[in-house]
Amino acid sequence: MNRAPDRRPHPWFAGHPPRVLAHRGLVTDSDASHGVVENSFAAVAAANAAGALYVESDCHLTADGVVVLFHDDDLSRVTGDPRKVADVSSRELGDLMADRGGLITLAQALEAFPTVRFNLDVKAPAAAEPVGRLVAAHGARVLLTSFSDARRRAALRAASRAGTQPPATSAGTATIARLLLSVAVGARGWTRRILRDVDAVQVPERRGAIRIVSRRMLAAAHRNGVEVHVWTVNDEADMRRLLALGVDGIVTDRADVALRTIATG
Template sequence: MIHPWFERPSPRVLAHRGLIPADADGIAENSFAAVAAAHAAGAAYIESDCHLTADGEVVLFHDADLSRVIGDPRPVSQVPLAELERLMAGIGGLISLRQALEAFPDVRFNLDIKSEAAAVPVGRIVAPHAERVLLASFSDVRRRTALEAADRFGRGMRPATSAGTATIGRVVSAMAMRSRPLVRRALAGVDALQVPERQGAVRIVSPRLIDAAHACGVEVHVWTVNDPLHMARLLDLGVDGLVTDRADVALREVAKRR
């Protein structure tokens, strides 16, 4: 049975941390304005990141601290929601996970859980929206913790999920051994492989990987792809999704193929 997150036709464009329009000035990634811009551009899928504030609210924010985005060295986990809202007010506005799910009811979210503390709260918040959420994390432990929380607080449907780093490592090893049974075992319970095309000297995405994943009913999404020629080449290869900072460009590239 196909999870509802995947019911829209592929290839999918996943707006990476929303969209900052080319003519925008002073808008931060993962801000309310960036999510709204991705939605306005026609992105049905938005990829974002989850951290927990000092007072226990899940917010869309990539980094563990505020240094790069705001110039404040404090960790997100030490800043209360109200203060973070004030700090983000001039650069697109803070958006919490609850706000994102409520304000954009037709968007499917791809959520990367960035901290252990956020895993259970994320699972609890997304539980009523499981049909339009995919949970991801580099940590398979965090990912599974969030899925289990969604099960506990949900209504019978679990969010979709993508493989963590350890699972991807097992898939790559199984591919090197040319063992389809080991690939299938590694991908059990996983809906998508979300991977870079290469990791250092190691090529991850190949026709063999795509075929093996598809044989297991698993999609392949590649990050982070911003060049139109690169997008076209990966789509020709048969990938199912592009995670991109330029969702507007990728949507035009995908539209050419429909």
């Protein structure tokens, strides 16, 4: 990728793309048959063992103020318990996750997997400040994001206050909407201003009938030193097609498949 000459890449992006981002870790069919679920300690460990350098995960805050890796705001889909993450203690959640691969907190993830670069989606407003403080000492290997630009910026501010190397960041929904409009009308100066405070754009290939990832959009991002990562891509043929198009990263539930696909060209 040709980065803008006046833009220095964040350490999170060390090494050349394409990048494989293990979506909520890695849960193989065999692991799933033994009860392992996404965003568990076992899932992160499996992604690491498979050779994934990047793990994409999600951050919520428990009732006792612990940041945990968990996607949904309630426990029903993963554990069958209808309560909100915010309404249970970390101990209660640990008990529920004990036979599902084990609960993993953000602090544990950063300590237990020192070579992993984390892509963290701040899911809850209350989690933004605690997430920022926790990742402050690990800014070189963390990318912070959120669908809410306000939430990701709050986490970034907290990290910057407490650390020396700010985390990388990717665009929220409002920023992406402005980007797509600026690309559609060919407003290069506007595109540059939209992308000046982000390092990556992480998007689905399409949203309904709307195509998001295109050669034109990729060119605009790359011209401004910004990578494009596409989620959630699990089919090998789709991986190859998107990589041929020029995307910089694949967010996938099957990091093992994506790593093999890239290795075999």
